[in-house]
Amino acid sequence: MPDFVVDHVFICTERGAPAAELLVRAGLTEGIPNTHPGQGTACRRFFFSNAMLELLWLEDEAEARSEQTRGTRLWERLSGGASVCPFGVILRPAPGAEAVACPWRAWSYKPSTMPGLELEIADCSDLSEPMWCLFRGARARVGADLREMTRVKIGGPRWGADSVTSEMARRGVIGVEKRAEPVMELEFDRGGGARGVTLDFRPELPLVIRG
Secondary structure, eight states: OOSEEEEEEEEEOSTTOTTHHHHHHTTOOBOOOEEETTTTEEEEEEEOSSOEEEEEEESOHHHHTSTTTGGGOHHHHHHOOTTSOOEEEEEEEOTTOTTSOOSSOEEEEOOTTSTTOOEEEESSOOTTSOEEEEEOSOOOOOOOTTOOEEEEEEEESOOOTTSHHHHHHHTTSSEEEEOSSOEEEEEEOOOTTOOOOEEEOTTTSSEEEEO
């Protein structure tokens, strides 16, 4: 079993995340939208029993480019071109593995404007692969129709063998697939009434849900 599991993922999108309405109409459970003070970003959130999906956008360029935030490269990711990966993957330790060392070379992001938040952000990945963060904590989740998220698969260019993304795939934390265009696939368990449905939100959002 992997030492880390997916806590939540994000997809960069346009301001206000109008594509979120597609997820709502598909029956996903939306929580209260969130802003990130001092970080210059905001999001709409969809909750599952063990994870969360954020649709993230740039709210304040000055905050996103401030001394506090610039190291995250969120401004570059949110305003980047075709070569920039629009995804982020935030992990948490698996139960019983809380003391395991961070699996990548990292720097600690502890913004003064969001007390209590501490992420270990990979500083050895580039913008062609997802943003990788480690959150050491446990979050309570609300129930949702799709229940438990069981797999995340990232489609994109062929990342180098020494990339964080490739290493997380080798460890079984995520799946990867070479694709011409970026796409995130989320898979859910098929218990509790799920019928093997596939929801493809492209081209409005690079997201496919299977459950």
